[in-house]
Amino acid sequence: MKTLMLGNEAVARGLYEAGCCFVSSYPGTPSTEITECAAKYEELYAEWAPNEKVAMEAALGASLSGRRSFCGMKHVGLNVAADPLFTISYTGVNAGLLIGVADDAGMHSSQNEQDSRHYARAAKLPMLEPSDSAEALAFTKLAYDLSEKFDTAVLIKMCTRVSHSQSVVEPGERTLPEQKKYEKNPAKYIMMPANAKKRHPEVEARTEALREWAETAEINRIEPGKDPSFGIITSSTCYQYVKEAFGDTYPVLKLGMIWPMPEQKIRDFAATVEKLVVVEELDSFIEAHCRSLGLSVSGKELFTNIGELSQNLVAEKLGGTVQPGVSLEETIPARPPVMCAGCPHRSIFYVLKKLKLTVLGDIGCYTLGAVAPLGAIDTTICMGASVSGLHGFVKAGDEENAGRTVAVIGDSTFIHSGVTGLINIAYNESNATVIILDNSITGMTGHQQNPTTGYNLKGDPCTKIDLESLCHAVGIKRVRVVDPYDMDACQAVIREELAADEPSVIISRRPCALLKYVKHPGPICVDTEKCKGCKACMNIGCPAISMEDGKAKIDTTLCVGCGVCRQLCKFGALDGSKTL
Amino acid sequence: METKNIMIVGVGGQGTLLASKLLGRLLLGRGYDVKVSEVHGMSQRGGSVVTYVRWGDRVYSPIIDKGQADCILSFELLEAARYTEFLKPGGRIIVNSQQINPMPVVAGAAAYPEKLEEKLKALGIDVDALDALSLAEEAGSSRAVNLVLMGRLAKYFDFTKEEWQDAIGRSVPPKFLEMNKKAFELGWSA
Numbered sequence: 001m002k003t004l005m006l007g008n009e010a011v012a013r014g015l016y017e018a019g020c021c022f023v024s025s026y027p028g029t030p031s032t033e034i035t036e037c038a039a040k041y042e043e044l045y046a047e048w049a050p051n052e053k054v055a056m057e058a059a060l061g062a063s064l065s066g067r068r069s070f071c072g073m074k075h076v077g078l079n080v081a082a083d084p085l086f087t088i089s090y091t092g093v094n095a096g097l098l099i100g101v102a103d104d105a106g107m108h109s110s111q112n113e114q115d116s117r118h119y120a121r122a123a124k125l126p127m128l129e130p131s132d133s134a135e136a137l138a139f140t141k142l143a144y145d146l147s148e149k150f151d152t153a154v155l156i157k158m159c160t161r162v163s164h165s166q167s168v169v170e171p172g173e174r175t176l177p178e179q180k181k182y183e184k185n186p187a188k189y190i191m192m193p194a195n196a197k198k199r200h201p202e203v204e205a206r207t208e209a210l211r212e213w214a215e216t217a218e219i220n221r222i223e224p225g226k227d228p229s230f231g232i233i234t235s236s237t238c239y240q241y242v243k244e245a246f247g248d249t250y251p252v253l254k255l256g257m258i259w260p261m262p263e264q265k266i267r268d269f270a271a272t273v274e275k276l277v278v279v280e281e282l283d284s285f286i287e288a289h290c291r292s293l294g295l296s297v298s299g300k301e302l303f304t305n306i307g308e309l310s311q312n313l314v315a316e317k318l319g320g321t322v323q324p325g326v327s328l329e330e331t332i333p334a335r336p337p338v339m340c341a342g343c344p345h346r347s348i349f350y351v352l353k354k355l356k357l358t359v360l361g362d363i364g365c366y367t368l369g370a371v372a373p374l375g376a377i378d379t380t381i382c383m384g385a386s387v388s389g390l391h392g393f394v395k396a397g398d399e400e401n402a403g404r405t406v407a408v409i410g411d412s413t414f415i416h417s418g419v420t421g422l423i424n425i426a427y428n429e430s431n432a433t434v435i436i437l438d439n440s441i442t443g444m445t446g447h448q449q450n451p452t453t454g455y456n457l458k459g460d461p462c463t464k465i466d467l468e469s470l471c472h473a474v475g476i477k478r479v480r481v482v483d484p485y486d487m488d489a490c491q492a493v494i495r496e497e498l499a500a501d502e503p504s505v506i507i508s509r510r511p512c513a514l515l516k517y518v519k520h521p522g523p524i525c526v527d528t529e530k531c532k533g534c535k536a537c538m539n540i541g542c543p544a545i546s547m548e549d550g551k552a553k554i555d556t557t558l559c560v561g562c563g564v565c566r567q568l569c570k571f572g573a574l575d576g577s578k579t580l
Numbered sequence: 581m582e583t584k585n586i587m588i589v590g591v592g593g594q595g596t597l598l599a600s601k602l603l604g605r606l607l608l609g610r611g612y613d614v615k616v617s618e619v620h621g622m623s624q625r626g627g628s629v630v631t632y633v634r635w636g637d638r639v640y641s642p643i644i645d646k647g648q649a650d651c652i653l654s655f656e657l658l659e660a661a662r663y664t665e666f667l668k669p670g671g672r673i674i675v676n677s678q679q680i681n682p683m684p685v686v687a688g689a690a691a692y693p694e695k696l697e698e699k700l701k702a703l704g705i706d707v708d709a710l711d712a713l714s715l716a717e718e719a720g721s722s723r724a725v726n727l728v729l730m731g732r733l734a735k736y737f738d739f740t741k742e743e744w745q746d747a748i749g750r751s752v753p754p755k756f757l758e759m760n761k762k763a764f765e766l767g768w769s770a
Binding site (some may be wrong): 002003004064108109132160161162164166167168237240241242244305311312322323324325326327328330332333334335336337338339340365368371372373406432538541543546547557 | 581591592593601604605608613614615616617618619625626627628639640641642645646647648649658659661662664665666667668669671681682684685686687688689691692693695699700703704705722723744
């Protein structure tokens with residue numbers, strides 16, 4: 001029966017239908033729902049791993065054990081997992097192994113817009129690129145067949161517009177292949193130099209065999225067009241933009257597998273058109289390869305390598321018509337995302353700003369601590385970089401650095417890759433102060449469990465990593481726990497730990513205000529008699545607080561009664577609270 | 581049939597996704613090709629959110645580009661103004677007249693534009709404005725704004741009220757069903 005599915009949901013369906021038995025991933029927009037949806041199938045084991053490298057290695061282990069497996073991540077997660085990726089290419093697989101990676105052109109929720117297709121070429125692995133949900137399902141199933149036929153891991157490359165668009169799919173039944181037997185094979189699985197030297201030629205031969213396969217594969221198809229003045233090579237969501245803009249006007253070579261590329265098919269297609277154009281998002285990948293084949297081709301001189309493309313952009317650059325929209329001459333104020341009312345991160349950032357500290361930040365909701373009026377973060381690079389960066393900053397900086405610099409990192413990010421930085425701090429003895437913002441959930445990506453929450457992906461209770469013990473165990477003697485809602489206490493503890501002459505960790509612990517089990521006291525009332533309109537309460541950037549007629553006003557639909565603003569009011573105007 | 585395009589815009593947390601999900605399902609049930617596109621992540625934290633719903637004989641792009649929307653359903657007035665250039669000339673805007681100040685306005689760094697409804701009408705846009713917040717409160721909760729607006733949107737489709745109510749019944753928790761149905765009803769008859 002036809003149904004609407006997100007691209008990510010369709011990948012999960014493909015995993016189910018293909019008899020995948022093991023899924024291990026780390027959440028990251030726009031890839032997260034693949035694993036969340038996979039977890040809904042009881043026949044599948046699915047888990048959140050501490051990070052993408054662990055997830056990929058676990059998936060390889062499952063493959064070696066003889067079961068079809070999967071790991072999913074966002075584009076930057078593939079950097080974390082790049083180490084196993086390049087060598088898994090050499091070992092190949094036992095049962096099929098799929099690696100899902102979702103790019104974020106336009107950086108809707110990312111720190112860069114790297115193009116993951118380069119990894120396919122660099123690691124010498126095949127990469128399939130679906131353009132809608134039906135293809136996401138079909139390509140996932142096909143990828144397992146390729147994986148086992150060619151003895152290779154296969155990359156499934158998604159992007160925001162394919163991952164987060166619902167389109168029509170027709171789900172099928174699950175077929176569970178028999179478990180393959182694991183057989184010892186040192187020459188294939190022990191990648192020490194003598195063995196790896198023999199595997200490398202196999203990898204090159206495999207790429208050639210896959211290229212041969214790609215020449216006749218149905219997923220690389222030529223769609224005839226009426227007008228051969230342009231011939232367009234495209235893939236992924238760009239295929240949809242091309243078809244939207246031009247229908248069947250121009251011939252199109254739609255690539256479903258973008259590595260390795262069907263070189264003869266591309267040459268043959270080029271020979272039938274007057275001008276060859278590549279429409280692809282981000283970097284010149286298909287275009288660069290066409291050039292390496294000696295073909296005359298246009299691409300990036302027409303289409304930007306920055307941000308997303310669209311049907312209008314494609315139409316405009318290739319001489320189509322674009323209907324202008326309705327234009328309103330008005331300055332529209334931006335509506336940036338903000339920390340939620342009651343967010344336990346807010347008060348910590350207020351204190352850090354008040355103390356005029358240098359704050360090395362990390363990846364998560366708390367990156368919003370960089371935004372006005374809090375503006376309390378100095379850097380955001382990648383997962384874990386706050387803790388490891390702090391070590392270098394303190395070690396190499398002048399003496400005062402240690403006393404005025406902290407790292408802030410969330411609970412999930414700390415486990416992902418912050419703890420290794422903390423080990424470096426302990427081992428190499430920098431006088432660093434790390435603040436773990438423990439909101440007991442992976443927040444930014446939409447509330448995923450992690451090793452510190454005590455629950456697994458399926459929501460069942462499981463082993464809970466104790467952060468205090470972990471920090472002690474790696475060699476940090478000073479570990480303090482504070483409630484971020486108590487700003488005086490936070491300030492005192494941060495001061496003490498900055499003054500201490502050894503490394504310390506401060507755990508700022510309070511669960512995310514949006515978690516269902518969190519009970520709130522209810523909205524705060526403004527005593528307009530006492531309010532002097534000093535706007536001190538406005539300095540925390542709470543979306544529930546505004547000024548009206550010179551007095552503070554609280555939006556009772558947003559306010560949860562965290563009481564942080566109350567601590568800022570010298571006039572006791574925010575003392576009242578009531579339950580709606 | 582030519583592809584039809586509706587943009588659903590609002591503020592993160594207002595429940596815009598439910599409207600696009602229900603509409604997508606109903607349209608699929610009529611045999612159309614349908615695409616519904618949304619952006620997750622950062623935009624949910626009280627930021628500006630946009631969802632695209634497209635249907636027709638064959639829908640290619642998942643997104644709606646400038647000048648292509650037949651209709652914008654806006655959960656908040658400023659957001660209607662933000663996406664106006666996506667509207668086709670002669671298009672319609674269904675808008676909740678509620679104003680939610682974005683952080684730059686709250687912080688006093690920017691001003692909320694005045695008389696937006698009039699300015700939109702002056703551009704020849706068919707503006708259908710309603711106070712969905714008051715109607716939602718009347719139904720029992722300010723959180724039911726999305727159902728009120730869905731009720732209003734439903735007036736422009738030829739699905740029966742029963743079809744909508746049935747779709748709502750399959751999507752909202754039983755605990756809130758009566759309140760949501762009432763909110764839909766208020767939007768429908770407003």
